[in-house]
Amino acid sequence: ILNVEQSPQSLHVQEGDSTNFTCSFPSSNFYALHWYRWETAKSPEALFVMTLNGDEKKKGRISATLNTKEGYSYLYIKGSQPEDSATYLCAFIGQNFVFGPGTRLSVLP
């Protein structure tokens, strides 16, 4: 069983704060790393697909970096807003598609 871990498990921040989460994964048999945003009562939606060591992706206030050699990826949210409240999942793609347990973010107004 592949070990894909995320930290922290949950996070509460004030509106306007910047925050970041970590996803750690096996450094062998790496093919891709995905980040998904999952709102309550909805389905996960993709934020980023990252395949190369050193990849940096950005979408609005959210960005992500990838280090395949050491097996970690960071997701950053700048100036958090209440609508950013969701669970953020990373997925390690090697032989198959394995998700981490997620980081639950709550942004307080």
Next chain:
Amino acid sequence: DAEITQSPRHKITETGRQVTLACHQTWNHNNMFWYRQDLGHGLRLIHYSYGVHDTNKGEVSDGYSVSRSNTEDLPLTLESAASSQTSVYFCASSFGRGNTEAFFGQGTRLTVV
């Protein structure tokens, strides 16, 4: 618009019954996946398929089976439902091996009583 749909959205069944959850996608994606979501575990992979007639076991495949007779569908069958299989089930599909995002269905909430 292309989409991925699951049916039913909610189901209650009795222990020991066979149950099939449907997943249908219209993107012509090669890859399809079934996950279950449980508190404290996130999404756990049950079975996956990389093409027609291809099926593979995931992390929690015991008690489940899938078949892929065409590109569009990957039905998930619980051979003999158990209370431990009460969960929310998500189907997903993707085009490439992993260099493209996965798209998820709306989920099926299954209760085994």
